[in-house]
Amino acid sequence: MEKIVKRKFLLCMFLGLASVFTANAAVNSDDEIKSRIAPIGKVHVAGAKAETASAGGPRSGADIYGTACVACHSSGVLGAPKFQDAADWAPRLEKGFDTVWQNAINGINAMPPRGTCADCSDDEIKAAIEHMTEGL
Structure with missing residues (x-):
């Protein structure tokens, strides 16, 4: 048992x-x-403000230019103003820097909105334009 x-x-x-x-x-x-x-x-719905990723602070204008802008602005592809070329930039800058900046953000002619830098902040776009027009 x-x-x-x-x-x-x-x-x-x-x-x-x-x-x-x-x-x-x-x-x-x-x-x-x-x-x-x-x-x-995440899915972004049309009309909703998209979040921007940050890697620890804004990138410099030179960094943005070197990664996103150089392809078109180094040689003037499709009428893009060339890097630090006064003749190319003068007619655009006559309209005012803010107009150039807004055109870069919203796109103009063959340039898509924000160029090829969809993750750039407005300030980074501004820094890239300042870098491309420095000394003009």
Whole structure:
């Protein structure tokens, strides 16, 4: 009789421990599944203001020019004013710096809004224009 009681006790202990580990494994699996299927980005609705990512502060005008503007403004592609070329920039700057800045933000002619720097802030766009027109 004592053997039967011991076996039942051990069986109950085994089943109890097995159910605890199984439940714990199921919880971990659900968490892992949720992390694997979580969205990796956000959807931006038309008309809503988009968030801009920051890497620790504004980038310099030279950095923006070197990564986003140089492709068109170094050679004057599709009528883009060339880097520090007074003849190219004069007619634009006559309209005022703020007009040039707003045109860069909103796009003009062949230049898309913000050029090729969709993640640039307004101040970074301004710094890039200041860099391209420095000394003119």
